[in-house]
Amino acid sequence: xxxxxxxxxxxxxxxxxxxxxxxxxxxxxxxxxxxxxxxxxxxxxxxxxxxxxxxxxxxxxxxxxxxxxxxxxxxxxxxxxxxxxxxxxxxxxxxxxxxxxxxxxxxxxxxxxx
Amino acid sequence: xxxxxxxxxxxxxxxxxxxxxxxxxxxxxxxxxxxxxxxxxxxxxxxxxxxxxxxxxxxxxxxxxxxxxxxxxxxxxxxxxxxxxxxxxxxxxxxxxxxxxxxxxxxxxxxxxxxxxxxxxxxxxxxxxxxxxxxxxxxxxxxxxxxxxxxxxxxxxxxxxxxxxxxxxxxxxxxxxxxxxxxxxxxxxxxxxxxxxxxxxxxxxxxxxxxxxxxxxxxxxxxxxxxxxxxxxxxxxxxxxxxxxxxxxxxxxxxxxxxxxxxxxxxxxxxx
Numbered sequence: 066x067x068x069x070x071x072x073x074x075x076x077x078x079x080x081x082x083x084x085x086x087x088x089x090x091x092x093x094x095x096x097x098x099x100x101x102x103x104x105x106x107x108x109x110x111x112x113x114x115x116x117x118x119x120x121x122x123x124x125x126x127x128x129x130x131x132x133x134x135x136x137x138x139x140x141x142x143x144x145x146x147x148x149x150x151x152x153x154x155x156x157x158x159x160x161x162x163x164x165x166x167x168x169x170x171x172x173x174x175x176x177x178x179x
Numbered sequence: 180x181x182x183x184x185x186x187x188x189x190x191x192x193x194x195x196x197x198x199x200x201x202x203x204x205x206x207x208x209x210x211x212x213x214x215x216x217x218x219x220x221x222x223x224x225x226x227x228x229x230x231x232x233x234x235x236x237x238x239x240x241x242x243x244x245x246x247x248x249x250x251x252x253x254x255x256x257x258x259x260x261x262x263x264x265x266x267x268x269x270x271x272x273x274x275x276x277x278x279x280x281x282x283x284x285x286x287x288x289x290x291x292x293x294x295x296x297x298x299x300x301x302x303x304x305x306x307x308x309x310x311x312x313x314x315x316x317x318x319x320x321x322x323x324x325x326x327x328x329x330x331x332x333x334x335x336x337x338x339x340x341x342x343x344x345x346x347x348x349x350x351x352x353x354x355x356x357x358x359x360x361x362x363x364x365x366x367x368x369x370x371x372x373x374x375x376x377x378x379x380x381x382x383x384x385x386x387x388x389x390x391x392x393x394x395x396x397x398x399x400x401x402x403x404x405x406x407x408x409x410x411x412x413x414x415x416x417x418x419x420x421x422x423x424x425x426x427x428x429x430x431x432x433x434x435x436x437x438x439x440x441x442x443x444x445x446x447x448x449x450x451x
Contacts, residue, residue: 139247139251142251142255143251143254143255143258146254146255146258146259146262147258149258149262150258150261150262150265153262153265153266153269154265156265156269157265157268157269157272160269160272160273160276161272163276164272164275164276164279167276167279167280167283168279170283171279171282171283171286
């Protein structure tokens with residue numbers, strides 16, 4: 066009886082080492098990353114990518130409700146990475162547009178200094 | 180039973196704690212992307228933080244406990260490499276934008292400077308209308324010595340120095356102009372065509388110039404301001420063989436510039 070109890074305890078703790086606690090910090094970071102990414106530039110230049118990230122965030126909320134914490138943690142980290150990439154891409158596209166506009170305002174015959 | 184539990188325990192411990200090298204397609208792809216990125220000088224220069232983060236993810240990838248974990252870190256690694264590339268492109272674009280903006284600024288400043296200089300030149304240069312106000316209706320032609328009021332052959336009797344026709348009105352206009360410009364000195368130069376001999380032509384041209392000077396003096400212009408010369412047929416403005424040769428018969432009242440002013444003394448008649 067003692068042996069069985071010992072085995073069950075050890076097994077329980079081992080199973081417990083793979084079942085994570087709710088990844089609250091990652092969830093919070095993911096939410097902040099999404100809010101930060103949802104700026105005017107992203108809406109204008111990366112609207113599709115923004116929709117994809119929002120869909121992932123909804124999946125994240127579902128995983129949390131289902132207590133699938135490990136998957137939730139992974140997804141939260143992915144959302145952070147996606148949101149950061151989306152922001153960088155939108156900033157770059159916005160800059161390209163600014164340069165195009167500047168070229169259009171330059172009088173004929175003036176050379177691009179670069 | 181205890182032995183069974185112990186064996187089970189051992190298996191679980193080994194299975195749970197020992198990291199394994201997972202070689203998946205996704206991991207391979209991410210590794211290649213990372214290797215390329217970290218050797219790229221431009222990325223090293225513009226996105227060192229992202230490359231450092233990617234390095235950490237690369238380690239996590241290669242030491243992942245499960246295929247799922249490896250796939251997860253491989254995805255994060257790939258995203259981080261893309262972030263590094265975007266940051267690099269952005270940095271290069273910012274430099275270019277700055278350079279363009281400076282170029283536009285310089286071009287604008289140059290245009291403003293040119294416009295300012297053009298305005299200054301325009302304001303300092305008296306306009307023809309202002310400078311020669313009062314001489315409307317008279318023929319004005321630029322000569323080497325200055326602007327000339329040309330009294331054509333219609334102002335003189337043929338082969339004579341007598342003034343006729345509109346000459347009185349023209350002389351009045353010139354008198355009023357010279358009264359309005361008291362410092363203005365003039366050279367009155369007579370010219371003819373080549374229909375007579377040169378001595379005759381020079382004499383006629385000088386007599387006509389003197390007649391015009393006399394008329395101006397009667398109008399109130401001081402003789403100190405005038406000099407007369409007779410050039411005869413020496414300075415034609417039209418070909419003497421052409422139908423326009425008559426135009427060479429003229430007297431020019433030349434408004435002398437400052438340089439030429441120095442050469443004008445008392446009234447002097449000169450034959451050439």
